[in-house]
Amino acid sequence: MNEHDLIRHDLQADADLPYGAPDLDAIMRTGRGLRRRRTATAVSAAALVLVTVTGVALTIDRPTAGNGTVTPVADAPSVVTTTPESPPPTPEPTRATAAPIPEQNFRTGLQLDGGGELVMRVHAVEHPQLPQTRFGIAACRLDSGGATQVLIVTNETDVSDVAPGFHAIEAPMNVKDTLVPEFGYYAGPAERITGVVPGAGTVEAGTAVAKVAGTMIVLFWFDPAVTGPEPVADLRALDENGKDLPGGDTRAGRG
Amino acid sequence: MPRGDDEFVEFAQVAWKRLVHAAYLLTSDHHRAEDAAQTALARTYASWSRVRRQDAYAYTRRILVNHLTDGWRRPIREQPHSDVPDRPAPGDLADHITRRDWLVSALRTLAPRERAVVVLRYYFDLSEADVATELGISVGSVKSMGARGLARLRLHTDRVSPGATG
Numbered sequence: 001m002n003e004h005d006l007i008r009h010d011l012q013a014d015a016d017l018p019y020g021a022p023d024l025d026a027i028m029r030t031g032r033g034l035r036r037r038r039t040a041t042a043v044s045a046a047a048l049v050l051v052t053v054t055g056v057a058l059t060i061d062r063p064t065a066g067n068g069t070v071t072p073v074a075d076a077p078s079v080v081t082t083t084p085e086s087p088p089p090t091p092e093p094t095r096a097t098a099a100p101i102p103e104q105n106f107r108t109g110l111q112l113d114g115g116g117e118l119v120m121r122v123h124a125v126e127h128p129q130l131p132q133t134r135f136g137i138a139a140c141r142l143d144s145g146g147a148t149q150v151l152i153v154t155n156e157t158d159v160s161d162v163a164p165g166f167h168a169i170e171a172p173m174n175v176k177d178t179l180v181p182e183f184g185y186y187a188g189p190a191e192r193i194t195g196v197v198p199g200a201g202t203v204e205a206g207t208a209v210a211k212v213a214g215t216m217i218v219l220f221w222f223d224p225a226v227t228g229p230e231p232v233a234d235l236r237a238l239d240e241n242g243k244d245l246p247g248g249d250t251r252a253g254r255g
Numbered sequence: 256m257p258r259g260d261d262e263f264v265e266f267a268q269v270a271w272k273r274l275v276h277a278a279y280l281l282t283s284d285h286h287r288a289e290d291a292a293q294t295a296l297a298r299t300y301a302s303w304s305r306v307r308r309q310d311a312y313a314y315t316r317r318i319l320v321n322h323l324t325d326g327w328r329r330p331i332r333e334q335p336h337s338d339v340p341d342r343p344a345p346g347d348l349a350d351h352i353t354r355r356d357w358l359v360s361a362l363r364t365l366a367p368r369e370r371a372v373v374v375l376r377y378y379f380d381l382s383e384a385d386v387a388t389e390l391g392i393s394v395g396s397v398k399s400m401g402a403r404g405l406a407r408l409r410l411h412t413d414r415v416s417p418g419a420t421g
Contacts, residue, residue, distance in 0.1 A: 019276070035302070
């Protein structure tokens with residue numbers, strides 16, 4: 001055995017290593033957040049050069065739970081498209097519809113700790129690697145001057161964006177000196193969205209309803225003053241009779 | 256759980272120990288090693304739909320090494336290595352463990368790039384050309400840094416007879 005073989009032997013002798021198991025939940029939660037952020041960044045970057053004004057914000061179907069009447073924010077609606085980072089290696093399913101998704105903004109009445117009011121936004125997403133995703137959502141800040149600033153954008157990455165259940169949930173996160181609430185959307189006729197916070201019990205999210213691609217979605221957000229910096233547990237969507245609706249992906253991403 | 260997630264979980268469980276150990280060889284710090292492996296796997300998962308069709312392990316290894324190499328460029332670098340363990344004598348498992356710890360401490364005497372070259376060459380068994388690609392340097396640099404790294408390790412090595420350990 002020569003010197004190289006001996007070093008190789010010593011370096012590779014790792015059978016008795018004391019390492020624990022990987023924290024797969026944390027790995028996948030972080031990875032999911034990175035994936036959403038990456039997609040959202042691509043969308044935002046493309047939006048700088050490819051914004052097309054197409055129409056006005058849609059109307060709102062009903063008010064939020066506990067946060068007053070929701071009204072559209074009167075800034076310019078837009079549809080954005082993106083260019084692919086690289087072509088997908090294998091053919092992907094075709095999109096269900098090529099109809100553009102107009103931007104919709106919803107005031108929530110929730111004051112952010114970094115100033116301004118939380119606004120929830122629905123916007124178009126077009127990405128070759130996400131053939132089942134036509135729209136995403138964003139948590140924005142509406143300042144006293146009427147300008148909106150995007151804080152976090154997110155979207156579905158694994159299944160159809162309107163599959164019944166929860167989608168694109170982001171855990172509370174500090175962005176631009178603001179603790180952005182946990183938020184996401186539910187595809188389906190949810191009347192209430194609830195979660196459990198240690199020490200506070202069951203809490204109810206604020207909601208706003210939008211119609212996107214012919215499907216009712218319920219945007220939701222939790223008050224970070226109640227939830228703190230951790231995602232709520234036992235996320236549930238309830239119908240008008242208080243019955244549980246399908247959950248889907250209730251895992252919160254971060255980052 | 257989606258099928259892709261099942262595949263990723265299986266991949267992560269299989270790759271975990273080797274990734275953490277590689278990171279440990281590069282950092283001499285168990286906690287940093289586990290953090291680095293977690294980070295590399297999270298980034299892999301973020302691109303899993305694309306990576307799963309390629310060489311996922313190579314992709315993750317590249318992220319891991321680059322992640323730690325990026326860290327070396329920052330002001331806080333290697334930890335002090337004044338406490339190099341006594342040189343081990345060949346023998347049983349305890350000797351082997353002592354020897355491995357000693358080897359890791361010896362790795363700490365290498366410059367970061369030399370250390371990365373040694374780990375990629377002798378732990379991951381990559382060719383000089385692959386190491387060059389992985390680190391974004393020339394093959395000539397790989398050869399020279401590898402030679403310097405081995406020379407430094409040699410200074411701390413006192414093998415009684417070839418193959419006597421482990």
